[in-house]
Amino acid sequence: MKQVFRNIRSSFSIATRIFLMMNRKEKVLFFLFVTSAVLSAVSEGAGIGLFAQILSAQMNGNVFSDVPVLGNIEFLFEGLDVKERIERVAILLIFVVLARASLQYVVYAIGAILPIDIMKRMKLVAFNKLQAASYAYMQSRNIGGINTDIIMTTKNVHILVQHIGHVMSNIILLLFYAFILIALSPVITFFVILGMLIGSFVLKWLTEEKAKAAMQETLDADEVSISVLSSSSEGAKLVRLMNGQNVVKSKWKQSVDSYAEALFKQSLLTSIPYPFMMCYVGLLGGAGIWFMLLFSTSDPANWIVLILLFLAILLRMQGPVSVLNSSLNYIVTYSPALTQYDNFIKSVSEEVETGGGKDIVSFDNSIELKNVNFSYDGTNAHTVEGVSFSIPKGSFCAIVGSSGAGKTTIASLICRLYEPQEGSMFVDGQDLTKVNLESWRNLISVVSQDVFLFDDNLIENIRFAKDRSEEEVIEAAKIASAHDFISQLPNGYHTVIGERGTRLSGGQKQRIALARAVLADTPILILDEATSQLDSETENLIQQTIFELSKSRTIIAIAHRFSTIQHADNVIVMQNGRVKETGTHEQLMKCDGVYARLRKLQEFTN
Structure with a gap:
């Protein structure tokens, strides 16, 4: 009872x-x-x-x-x-x-x-x-x-x-x-x-x-x-x-x-x-x-x-x-x-993304990091420690280093997916934490190694979150060297590619991601191992595409393959979360430091 x-x-x-x-x-x-x-x-x-x-x-x-x-x-x-x-x-x-x-x-x-x-x-x-x-x-x-x-x-x-x-x-x-x-x-x-x-x-x-x-x-x-x-x-x-x-x-x-x-x-x-x-x-x-x-x-x-x-x-x-x-x-x-x-x-x-109230409508000068420290668990075991560098507008900046050096973390911090525990980040002299997140990300496109695609057709995947015509989608796919393989699919651009793009190869998915970034037409393009799963012939085509894009965009390229970054204006070499060297490809090879050793090791293993 x-x-x-x-x-x-x-x-x-x-x-x-x-x-x-x-x-x-x-x-x-x-x-x-x-x-x-x-x-x-x-x-x-x-x-x-x-x-x-x-x-x-x-x-x-x-x-x-x-x-x-x-x-x-x-x-x-x-x-x-x-x-x-x-x-x-x-x-x-x-x-x-x-x-x-x-x-x-x-x-x-x-x-x-x-x-x-x-x-x-x-x-x-x-x-x-x-x-x-x-x-x-x-x-x-x-x-x-x-x-x-x-x-x-x-x-x-x-x-x-x-x-x-x-x-x-x-x-x-x-x-x-x-x-x-x-x-x-x-x-x-x-x-x-x-x-x-x-x-x-x-x-x-x-x-x-x-x-x-x-x-x-x-x-x-x-x-x-x-x-x-x-x-x-x-x-x-x-x-x-x-x-x-x-x-x-x-x-x-x-x-x-x-x-x-x-x-x-x-x-x-x-x-x-x-x-x-x-x-x-x-x-x-x-x-x-x-x-x-x-x-x-x-x-x-x-x-x-x-x-x-x-x-x-x-x-x-x-x-x-x-x-x-x-x-x-x-x-x-x-x-x-x-x-x-x-x-x-x-x-x-309690975990809402924090952003400032100031909109940013264009990228005019530079991205700058000053003494940035970051760890994923918030402890003193920093994934990134004391990182400082500047990326001028219109430049091609490469970030290299062995696995776990902190390269992708740097890209995530620039995109403000994470917030540094210490240090500051600036865009055009403005504190990035005071900039409206949506307006900042409207200026950035990212092509990563781990490409995510939706269980939808290729048109909707390429123009995701962007209001673009089918003709513009096709043009972007051509620039990204994706048009030929898409045309051979059963329904072309209207082919549904399965959850996470399971019906495509790794290289095909990376080309779709690059087409998506091209279509977004943002002034800043971040390439995070964007050519890691491409064959040599396609990689050469993509490298040419990246070279052409670098004439009109600021490019930040994270790469293991040094062939992708030979034409970079500046190469930032990371080791154990710190910046060890900076300079052009030629300058770093002459120094015979970390970059040169990584380059020679890659040539030997290839």
């Missing part, structure tokens, strides 16, 4: 939280829902009142004239004989049934629309918050966790709101039933409610813990199934190369069997409440009649109508009682989703 009231209190608290987070439209829908539920309960009372009139007609009197609600419609039947009274009941019943059906439809419709609307808004809010978050935050989270926080939690909140609606509408109906029962006989109502509470306690004792365990078992099994499916799909290449299809099929069968078994147990347990309550109410009614026969001193004809009406109302109550019990359990089960969503919104809101 305590658990039932605890669940009701918990449900009320959760409903209050959800109501407070509703927008104006959702609150209007909520009040329409409550109003319709109340009117639906009133129409149910009118139906019971009409049923009472039939019973009264059988007694040739107004048995329920003193009963609130039931007696309020007696005036409609004054002066009518039994036949006329029943005829009028039949006519009125049509209108009552139509009214109740209409009101019930409104209740069900709003009960479906409101959770969907809340879920949709929560998803939009969460995704928009995520897009405003810093890249550092995105890198600190795993993709599965983010998907769960946005997709699964909002889905579970949708289920939660649905069941809160079920609880509210059924509580309103049950309160109305209870009011009528008390009006008929407070004493009998007391014993009936006591009996139903005992029945609810017995039902809880029989099923609640087992149902919870079965539901958790179902959720766990479902999670395992998703994991098996996801890993076997993502690892499709390895599975086939290792002939592991039978292994993953066995794991999949095991997970599906476990899920089906858990769901079977849950279904059996959740099927118990309705027939149990139906049987229990029947037994309760039978016991009540037997009790009245044994102990009542009045003629049964004086109270049999009362008992029949009681039984009719009790039978009508069993559905709402079962739904109420079930929905309260669902609310308790799914309530953590709301807290998880709130925690996600709070955490992502």
Whole structure:
């Protein structure tokens, strides 16, 4: 019994939280829902009142004239004989049934629309918050966790709101039933409610813990199934190369069997409440009649109508009682989703990308770094330490060094994907932290080694986030030496290339990324190992493209292949996060330092 009231209190608290987070439209829908539920309960009372009139007609009197609600419609039947009274009941019943059906439809419709609307808004809010978050935050989270926080939690909140609606509408109906029962006989109502509470306690004792365990078992099994499916799909290449299809099929069968078994147990347990309550109410009614026969001193004809009406109302109550019990359990089960969503919104809101309010519409002078220190975990173990250099407008600057030297980190800092812990960065003499991020990134295009492409056609991938015509896309692809291979694809530029561009080779993806950068036509172009996966012939073509682009753009090239940067105006050599050397290719070769050793080592390994 305590658990039932605890669940009701918990449900009320959760409903209050959800109501407070509703927008104006959702609150209007909520009040329409409550109003319709109340009117639906009133129409149910009118139906019971009409049923009472039939019973009264059988007694040739107004048995329920003193009963609130039931007696309020007696005036409609004054002066009518039994036949006329029943005829009028039949006519009125049509209108009552139509009214109740209409009101019930409104209740069900709003009960479906409101959770969907809340879920949709929560998803939009969460995704928009995520897009405003810093890249550092995105890198600190795993993709599965983010998907769960946005997709699964909002889905579970949708289920939660649905069941809160079920609880509210059924509580309103049950309160109305209870009011009528008390009006008929407070004493009998007391014993009936006591009996139903005992029945609810017995039902809880029989099923609640087992149902919870079965539901958790179902959720766990479902999670395992998703994991098996996801890993076997993502690892499709390895599975086939290792002939592991039978292994993953066995794991999949095991997970599906476990899920089906858990769901079977849950279904059996959740099927118990309705027939149990139906049987229990029947037994309760039978016991009540037997009790009245044994102990009542009045003629049964004086109270049999009362008992029949009681039984009719009790039978009508069993559905709402079962739904109420079930929905309260669902609310308790799914309530953590709301807290998880709130925690996600709070955490992502604390990691918003910070940018100044000053727009920058052009790049006129230089990019400058002064004593920049940075580490990914915020410790003193710097990935980049004491870095200072300047990149003049219109220059071709190359950044080289062995793996882990900090080259890509420098590019990320310039793009402001990360913020340095110490030091300053300037663009045209302005502190980069005071420049509007969107306006700064509008001046930059990046072609990286790890190219990301969307599961869309090539046109949309090349002109992503840019409003360009198909003719302009084709021209950019030609400049990036991508037009020929695109033309040979089944649907040309309209070919859908799969998730992350899985239907393209590494070199093809890099040429698409270069075409995207060419189409963006920004004054600053960052090439992060942009030719690492190209064959020699294509690399020569791309090098020529880069050379031509360098005449009209500022280029920052990060490269392992020194052939890409021989014509650079300045080469910055990184080692262990520090700038070790700077100069042109010829100057650095004459110094016979780090650059020269790396160059000779590459020639030897090639």
